[in-house]
Amino acid sequence: MKQSINTIITGVGGQGNVLAAKLLAAAALADGWEVSVGDVYGLSQRGGSVASHIRWNRDRMMPPLVPEGDLDFLLAFEPLEALRIMTQYGNKHTVVVVNDHPVNPVGVQAGRFLYPDVEALYRLLEKMSKKVWWVSGTDTAKSLGNIQFLNTIMLGTFFATGQLGIRAELFEDAIRQTVPARYALPNIAAFSRGKALCSRQ
């Protein structure tokens, strides 16, 4: 019996993963859900795999980790990390929203590994899941003049695609309450841009 909506936001250290999770959880809380968040990161300060588990349900406290194979929504800021999380936590009902811009691991940069073929990775993600939204998040962030907007753009698309059960205006409130005032409006604008990216697909 399913007890909660299970979401994972994943990416690479420095992509704004933890803040994205915090904002999403704050919105869910404001919408009256019970919320539980777990940030999973290892030793590295930068460049390592990062995943935040965000779970919400009506009436009971949940552990901060999504049980393996029980993922409902995956928001990935990086394709390889999308595959990594999907393999461990996903199932055929998972809805995936993924940024199409690969970030090379240091082993790829150094020439010790090859980054997997992105087309093949995409097809595999499609086979694994219910639906994949392939989003040009990094390019959109660059067009807005700051790569730091990637997380709010992706969250915009995420809100527009999924049946998250959280009202988008509460998410905008969460931005206003969490982000320093001078960044709040640009982030809300980035969130709207992200929403628009969904309707184009």
Next chain:
Amino acid sequence: MPDVRETKKRDSSRVLMMGNEAIAQGVLEGGIAYATGYPGNPSSEIVETLFKYKRSHNVCVEWAVNEIVALEAAAAFSFAGQRAVVTMKQNGMNVCADFLTTVCLNKLPGALLVVVCDDPGPLTSSNEEDSRHFAKIAQIPLFEPSTPQEAKDMAVAALNLSQKYGVPCLLRAVSRLSHGRGPVVTGPVKKNATPVYFDIDKPMVALPFLVTQNHSRLLGVMQAVCADFETDEFNTYSGPEDATTLVIASGQSAVYADEAIHVLNAENTVGLLKIGTVFPLPSQLIIKHLAHAKDVVFAEEVDPFLEEAVKVVYAENQFVLNTTRFFGKRNGWVPGVGEMNTTILVKTFSRLLGKKVAVESGIPEKLKSQAQAMLIPRELSFCQGCPHRASFFAIKTALKLDDRQGFLVGDIGCYGLGAGATGFEQIKALHCMGSGMGNLNGFSRLAALGFDQPVLAAAGDSTFFHAGLPALVNAVHHKMNAVFIILDNSVTAMTGFQINPSTPDNFPGAEQTVSIEKTAEGIGAITSVIDPVADLQKAIDAILKALRLEKGVHVIVFRHPCATYAIKKMPNPEPSVASIDSKKCLAKTCGCNQFCSRILNCPAISVDAASGKPCVEAQLCTGCGLCVQVCPQSAIRLKKAGDFEK
């Protein structure tokens, strides 16, 4: 679904808090006057959070040089009638245990709370020690919260209990709780009105002739605490009154157990007894529930601490209890190592209940293996511009040139990654704070047995003051021949860039700087200070010289600030970036084995797939200039960041 959400929407007092933030809120509500500790994942955010309230709540907050100094300082507040908290990760308990196991014998006029954050299935630790044993060793009350709300509430309750009985209390969290977030309803912050006074007629001493009588008093206190715990609201039972299958769980594992029971739709058959006050174990409560249980399963992290305590209660009361079967870590029904999760308990419970698991089956094996073929690792590496990259390159080169099978021993911190590819696999022994420096004392004595491999020991700046000093004194005192390398990056980087005694006083938030080189010189070591990033050759030469000189104790301080900290807090007004002249670069035909990209493993340098030549990602490059120094073709130059595109 009705009103629950509507009520909660109106409840604006619910805030989302990280477990560690909730503990910080709890100790404020509990009226602390002092908070200290030593940084260590997953505990660091408690003191970091309290720093924000230092002024507004008039609390003294500071990082200590190590855990035992922290605990001793905090205890002094309780000696003077005040309330204090000290925080650490599990390894820190070992460091402060000497004091903890003696101060427990005194009746404290104030309150003393030790918060320890364990790291089961470690994400950031060199062991997965279960700190709960220290409650038993010291005979002090132990609280184990399962949610951020409970963490906050227990911090308040533990401080109150500590004051009531004059005994230190231990609050034990685990990584998932400390770093997890959940809704917390906060309460008012208590103002501390107790007079600050040390009663000289009641000395706080643990002298031999007082020990047994004080120990006896402590055992009496623990009996009283146990009586309180029998009815404590942190111990809850859910499920049918007479459930024959009983889960006894504590801490984060109680929430996993709750979910596993729910997943299996077994709420009407399985009872869940959540124990929040784990030591001393409320035995009457346990007996009451054992009376209806035929099968008992334990859910806890990491050791069978609760399991063994319950079994003792069962053995002592067997004459009034039915025959009960136990399932836990001791008979392999629950894994004895690593982190707990819902999936583990679903498997254990369903096996016991003979139920089929109704959870999502995940990704089919065939697709999983296709994915695994694609999933290249995202390896750990030093950040771009990290001074450790230069230091380990210097160490590696010097040991190679020395050519006597020499090696490096070290310890934990960012530079612990020096045991892996990013540090050229240089560290050959790594355990706890300062362990390499201690190991070197012994290695230097092996010469008497004909051991002729040179050994270097590395430790970080904060580690040098935390645990390295005694090892250095020992080496000088015994006239050893030893080379210590202090990797001084000015902050305690791994745990979130905390200020430490070596932090230069022009850094934001820095206090009085304690000089590593003057300290080492004062102890009697031959000392030098080098910036390995600015002059790699000089760093290599210094190690070689010290190795070949052989006589005496050498301390080489490699000093260069943490690059990631510098970018965050002290950005260079005129940043530069490396630029590779593709005409000069001979790539694979050079014979350099691709020093700049393949060997240095710098995140800012990648190899262009088409040309096979390295290129710099200007956005990432910090302009440290290490690659400039290693390029045999002099193909790399530093340019002003703005000029890069031209």
